[in-house]
Amino acid sequence: MKKQSDRELPRVAILGAGFGGLRVAKRLAREHVRLTMVDRMNYHLFQPLLYQVAAAYLEPSQIAMGVRTILRAQANLSFVMAEVTGVDSVGRKLTLASPPYGIPYDYLVVAPGSVTHYRDRAGIASRAIGLKSLSDSIAIRNQVLSCFEQATVAGAEQRRGLLTFCIVGGGSAGIEMAGALTELIHGVLLKDYPSMTRSDPRLILAEAGDRLLPEMMPQLGEIAMRTLERRGVEVLRGRPVADFTGSEVLFSDGSRIAAHTLIWTAGVKAAPITRMLGIPLGPLGRVPVDPTLQVPANPRVFVIGDAAFVQGDGGAVPMVAPAAVQMADVAAENILRDIAGKPLARFVYHNPGQLATIGRNAAVAYVWGIRWKGILAWLMWLVVHLVRLIGFRNRLMVLIGWSLDYFFHERAVRIIDRSR
Numbered sequence: 102m103k104k105q106s107d108r109e110l111p112r113v114a115i116l117g118a119g120f121g122g123l124r125v126a127k128r129l130a131r132e133h134v135r136l137t138m139v140d141r142m143n144y145h146l147f148q149p150l151l152y153q154v155a156a157a158y159l160e161p162s163q164i165a166m167g168v169r170t171i172l173r174a175q176a177n178l179s180f181v182m183a184e185v186t187g188v189d190s191v192g193r194k195l196t197l198a199s200p201p202y203g204i205p206y207d208y209l210v211v212a213p214g215s216v217t218h219y220r221d222r223a224g225i226a227s228r229a230i231g232l233k234s235l236s237d238s239i240a241i242r243n244q245v246l247s248c249f250e251q252a253t254v255a256g257a258e259q260r261r262g263l264l265t266f267c268i269v270g271g272g273s274a275g276i277e278m279a280g281a282l283t284e285l286i287h288g289v290l291l292k293d294y295p296s297m298t299r300s301d302p303r304l305i306l307a308e309a310g311d312r313l314l315p316e317m318m319p320q321l322g323e324i325a326m327r328t329l330e331r332r333g334v335e336v337l338r339g340r341p342v343a344d345f346t347g348s349e350v351l352f353s354d355g356s357r358i359a360a361h362t363l364i365w366t367a368g369v370k371a372a373p374i375t376r377m378l379g380i381p382l383g384p385l386g387r388v389p390v391d392p393t394l395q396v397p398a399n400p401r402v403f404v405i406g407d408a409a410f411v412q413g414d415g416g417a418v419p420m421v422a423p424a425a426v427q428m429a430d431v432a433a434e435n436i437l438r439d440i441a442g443k444p445l446a447r448f449v450y451h452n453p454g455q456l457a458t459i460g461r462n463a464a465v466a467y468v469w470g471i472r473w474k475g476i477l478a479w480l481m482w483l484v485v486h487l488v489r490l491i492g493f494r495n496r497l498m499v500l501i502g503w504s505l506d507y508f509f510h511e512r513a514v515r516i517i518d519r520s521r
């Protein structure tokens with residue numbers, strides 16, 4: 102009898118177990134709906150700390166947590182690990198690349214996030230390393246550590262290229278990567294390679310625009326730049342990177358720098374699955390949605406997070422975790438309202454502020470209408486990221502890792518994983 106009534110419950114499919122997808126699942130945990138969540142990965146990834154895996158602060162497992170573990174107490178949800186290849190919005194079905202091949206739905210929440218945007222630069226896309234997935238961050242760690250190893254036996258000219266690391270993009274991801282890498286190199290690695298001097302490694306942060314942190318107020322970008330420069334990072338502004346050969350970085354003004362490593366943090370675009378919705382896409386491939394977060398031509402489909410294009414007061418809602426979480430709350434609420442035949446709620450983005458860390462004791466922030474810098478902003482950054490990380494064990498391990506690094510300048514994760 103119970104099974105029969107369960108079968109009659111509205112079916113909600115959620116594409117993506119990221120910040121947005123997970124929040125929708127949790128919001129609907131106690132509701133009379135049947136949830137199916139699909140993700141190509143079996144874990145939720147805390148992307149804001151990817152750079153810390155890349156810079157050997159943290160183990161990959163400390164910023165990722167199994168979806169089944171997170172949602173195991175949720176009786177109305179089943180999880181399917183599969184690649185979603187299509188959306189049949191007429192037949193109301195998600196198409197999967199592997200069994201069960203299809204997932205029928207009454208309501209669909211599309212939350213597939215974004216991918217690295219190389220802006221049609223094929224040389225960069227094939228030879229640079231992005232900072233978007235766990236494998237990217239492990240690849241960066243392997244690359245930096247391998248370059249140091251190879252430099253010990255290389256000739257002078259090759260050694261220069263091996264020890265030059267170029268990060269592209271002066272937004273918060275690029276700044277955090279640069280700050281962490283300079284600490285890894287100058288605070289940790291040089292102790293392991295006594296034959297190298299402080300001036301041997303070169304770390305470059307290249308930004309196409311004329312200032313860092315364009316998403317924040319100019320003064321904070323200035324502070325970030327001066328702090329990075331004091332810590333040994335060469336900041337190049339107004340220098341778009343045009344290509345990368347694997348051993349040389351080419352700038353659009355024709356200049357070039359010998360470097361064997363290019364880390365690309367200069368932007369993301371919506372995940373390619375958004376093309377399968379069969380509607381015209383907005384800037385960066387994002388899906389223009391109604392203020393209710395529904396796809397205009399298909400009110401049973403909601404798009405949230407990085408993949409959704411929503412106009413806020415100050416322009417497009419940014420591709421950040423708080424926006425994905427706030428959209429998830431509205432999408433979940435609207436599904437329940439639609440089932441109950443009530444009018445739907447409109448999404449309004451509330452900006453909780455902006456934070457970027459530059460490394461030890463240094464960060465910049467704009468929170469509660471106040472500018473923060475230095476150790477106060479850094480402590481705020483630590484607390485926010487620890488609280489947002491999922492799982493008590495991960496929080497504890499990350500806290501221990503950070504403390505050991507802070508007091509002893511040691512990183513446990515200095516291994517090169519040659520299997521990758």
Ligand SMILES: Cc1cc2nc3c(=O)[nH]c(=O)nc-3n(C[C@H](O)[C@H](O)[C@H](O)COP(=O)(O)OP(=O)(O)OC[C@H]3O[C@@H](n4cnc5c(N)ncnc54)[C@H](O)[C@@H]3O)c2cc1C
Nearest residue numbers: 117119120121140141148149185213214406407420421422
């Ligand atoms: C390096 C970096 C640093 C960042 N730092 C911050 C920060 O400090 N603060 C902040 O607020 N935001 C930060 N962000 C942005 C933040 O991580 C994103 O805005 C947020 O993850 C978006 O959430 P989402 O739910 O839209 O997508 P995601 O969290 O990216 O989740 C999308 C999920 O969909 C799955 N998926 C995609 N396509 C398919 C498919 N076809 N089939 C099956 N599964 C699929 C993916 O595997 C993934 O699990 C950062 C991002 C990066 C890359």
